[in-house]
Amino acid sequence: MTEKRDLLKVPLRHRTIREFTEERVDEETVNLLLEVANHTATSTGMQSYSIVRVKDEAQRKAIAEVCGQEYVARATELWIFIVDAYRNSRIAREQGVHLDSERDMDRFFQGYVDGSLAAQNVTNAVEALGMGAVYFGSVQNNVDKVIEILELPELTFPIVGLGFGVPNQEPQMKPRMPMKLKVFEDRYETYDNYLELIADYDKEMETYYDLRDANNRVDCFSKQVVARLEGVIPERTEVVNSIRKQGFDLNLKSE
Incomplete structure (x- = not known):
């Protein structure tokens, strides 16, 4: 049992790495990581x-x-995971099958989940190999532009970016909020005073940011929640329109 628990040391030490050395990731390792992605579980086996x-x-x-993050361009490896219902659409059409279901909401979300799982599997493998990684959810800041840059056809859509390589920094592990607020049995639990429940976590986060960069003050978690809600990126609020432009029918019904 001890040896099995040792396998968990890697994911339990997860840290986001934003700066990498100039050492390249050799093609053998790249191909191995692609195989890891390829063996990720997918919805109904469609690999969307x-x-x-x-x-x-x-x-x-x-x-x-x-992304608004200049270090994205410096990542040793930069992979963008995308929803891909285009490939299976073509496979069906080449058999003379043209169905509206190829562009429905179910197809979109199957691909979104498939790609997200693959990205996490690759990240786990990257860290198991002693490298580091960073997710770029910021590709969602302007998905139309990313679609243009990558020349994505219809029925595809960018999910998340992943940068990885040999770490050139040793950041602290970021604290997490109490499990009590995120794990429930049988039903969802609600509480009367969340600020009280995360008071210690707020203090821990303040200490974390102070130690990480004393010259770049960051608020506690509760204040960050408010800042994120106030700091809306307009393009991200209209992402459903970009999904539609890519040919997906989300079948949204007005009240």
Whole structure:
């Protein structure tokens, strides 16, 4: 049992790595990680996702601009995971089958979940190999631009970016809120005073940010919640329109 528990040390030490050394990831390792992605469980076995490995410097810089994070362009490896219902649509059409279901909401979310699971599997493998990784959910800041940069056809959609390589930093592990607020038995639990329940966590987060960068003050978690709600990125609120432009029928009904 002890040896089995040792296997959990890697995921329990997870940290986001944003800076990498100049050491390249060899192609054998890249291919191994792609095999890890390829063996990820997928909804009904349809494998409705794909990966775009971004190597072109101009494309990297353009994606970094969308993300508002210049270090995106410096990631040793930059992979964008995408919903891909296009491939299966073509497979069906080449058999003379043209169905509206190829672009329905179920197809979209199957691909979204498939791609997200694959991204996490790759991250687990990256860390098991002693490297580090960072997710770029910020590709959602302007998905239309990312679609343009990657020349994505209809029935595809960017989910998340993943940067990885050999770490060039040793960040602290980020504290997490109490499990009591995130894990329930049989039914969802609600509480009368959440601020009281996360008071210690707020203090822990303040200490974490103070130690990480004393010159770049960051508020406690509860204040960050408010800041995130206030700091809306307009393009992200209209993402459903981008999904539609990619040919998916989300079948939204007005009240």
